[in-house]
Amino acid sequence: MNPLKYMVAGTFALLLMTDSWAQRRTDPEAEAEMYNSVSSVGVTTNTNSGILGGFVYRHSKALPTLLMGKHQFRYLALELVNVKHPKELPSQNFITGSRFTYGKQNYLFVIRPEYGREVMFFNRHSDEGISISGIVAAGPSIGLEKPYIIQFQSRPGVIVSEPYDPARHAQTELIVGSGSFFQGFDKTSLVPGLHLKTALSFELSAFRDNMTGLEIGFLAEAFSRKIIIMPFAQNRSFFTSGYVTLYFGNKKQ
Template sequence: MRKSYFKILLLVCLGTISAFSQRKTEATEESALDDSKFLGYGVTTNTHSGLLGGLVFRSSTPVSQRGNLPVHRYIALELVNVKHPKEYQNPTAIGSKFIYGKTNYFFVIRPEYGREWYLFKKNGDNSIGLSGVLAAGPSLGIEKPYYIKYGRAREQSVVTVYDPDIHTDLSQITGAASIWQGFLNNAKLNPGLHVKAALNIDMSTFGDNVTGFELGTTLEFFGRRPEIISSKLSTNPQAFASAYLTLYLGSKKSKKK
């Protein structure tokens, strides 16, 4: 399902790029005269998350030229929820859901630094811009306990940290507690590193406002295996390779050279 989803997105991207590629010459000539600093934010989804995988904040600042096209310094901060490949929602007797075997949420904070190389820039509001991004940085993984509601009935259930070895009677699980339950009590840190490569497509501009999307892949490695699903039920990956899509909004500040 996820693989088909990203194949469709990739085909849409390629079709969009092909449809506007004839504008490359005009955009290249224009980029020699105009450059801009960009600051934006967006939502992201990836093959190791749900539909809403996290939030992204990013900035892009011109630092040099490659031919007639600018090279930008790329800085970003990602806040994402990483899921185990074998996570599945299980229905309970009262119609709510929980994830069997899940012991921890795994949140990751990713500061990133890199470069953004423009392949061609926008030439007016009716064109698109295309750039390539390569960035890397540390990954701060946070393992937060997964809570469930446990009891014979909804009124009698108690909220507790889920332990598949203790909560073996699935008929008594009446659902998952809020993702904020317990906040960061008993959370564990798991540092790592990551690198990402992407294509950034600037789709539309209204004045100084920018809308676009970034499609790419992220490779990530942690110092130890995070326990997302109980290690007695499944092996947890120590490295993650995922495709992602980020939709973003932002603003630019242009200057004439």
């Protein structure tokens, strides 16, 4: 099954469970947890990345006004993610055993500052339950198009590390392996863009002022030009993805 379908199914299941719990709870003396701000850090994965897609910092601050009778928060976040091309497949040099991704010309890393609103749909109580809130946020996307470095046998006995060039490195058997990840940053190109995301945030547990949660959502992103990740495949300037972020943080009353 498509990973995005798993995320959507899980989201609806959690919503149904929480809605049922909220309807059954009738104790008028039960007080919901209230807080002024929450800061958290997390790891994220998405449908355009591997298992580890990147890292996120989130901060929500309570606002004095309600939105349709619901508590709302100012939502700020900063993400650093790696975007992969769906055609990327690892290869291996059978002589040296080194691995590399044939046909990959550039990495794409994206820095995403975000500003938006978080609206609390269901609030947890001090002893049980799940807090659920909706998030809408947008901001600039700073694309970092970094060359993919390979080790190439330029002539017998001579191996050089250089950016992959589809014209120069057409002979696969002469590619010994991938170069150091830290090489090539001096040749990185900046590609500006914009992004918009919508999400549901689930606070799953809390111990005193500490908390753990999931953010599950959808993101659309557009850059000013096509990002050349794989020169022999279709490259895009517009990306969409589903994502899941596991975050840990603390609250302040």
